[in-house]
Amino acid sequence: MKRWVVGILAGISLLMGGLTAQAESNHFSAQAVLPDNQIDKKVTYFDLLVKPGETQKVTVKINNGDTKSHQYDVQTHLATTSDNGNVVYDSTGKHADDSLQFNLAPATSTVKTLTVPAKQSLLVNMNVKIPAKQFPGVALGGINVTQHVANDGKKKGVSIQNQFGYTIGLQLREVKTLTVKPDLKLLAAGPIQVNYRNYIAAKLQNPRAVIMRDFKVDGYVTKKGDAKKMLKTVKDKMTMAPNSHFNYALGDGTKQLEAGHYVMHIKASAENGKYQWNLSKPFTITAKKASDMNGASIYKPEKTTNWTLVAILAAIIIILIGLLIWVILKNRRRDEDEK
Structure with a gap:
């Protein structure tokens, strides 16, 4: 069983230009070596101006400050949006959205496990193949550097191993001044179960190649033909990755589902209210669906007098x-x- 201990997330949201520093207990750090085509030279993540059809080299420096050598894994992941409304740059992210035109993760050359000797540094070079057809907005991902933990199967029982890691943001664009504006789509609505808790969720999509910042959602559910709000959840200060989607859950997970016809209502805004949307979508909960999900839920209806x-x-x-x-x-x- 692995427990992630994050030393520093360099440029993990592309919103916080935090300085890369060495973690206290893992004795290693990773940082971006910024090339000449870096647009914003004040940040510690990659923000690169690229051209269609070219191959972009990106270099990451791994510093091993320990008295013994260590192995490190380097992987590139697509930026997606978690169900908590945050941009994520690692393997916990979802599959690519249907609206995505350029997925930089598979376009980046893979790196095998590397060994860095004690008290030394190593430059890791990767190539990103830019598509010949110009892509709009930004392509966003993250380069994850983790200290390799070997699982030799010799230890019996449950062992807890700390796996330290850094994530360096990788943002590519073909124009310095972005003109792409965020958009919001309500793709679907209906019941979902998370950790044996029932929710009603709206599947929200940002179909544009731009980061949606200061994202706020006021969502509620009504019965079809009735204006009374049955469930209501408001969240703000969220961020959506370009060309991504996530499930915006309503409720606290303690309610039992009831079969019927309903309507999902979404009132949302981004960029401090500069962009606004009002969306709705009908959905149905069948008797079988309600019964199955209620039966699997850890919350059971209380016996009332x-x-x-x-x-x-x-x-x-x-x-x-x-x-x-x-x-x-x-x-x-x-x-x-x-x-």
């Missing part, structure tokens, strides 16, 4: 007791009269 039924039953009992007493008293008076 039906006080209306209790009151009715109590009233009936009181009436019956009253009738019984009335019959007994009537019979007693009749017996006394006969005497």
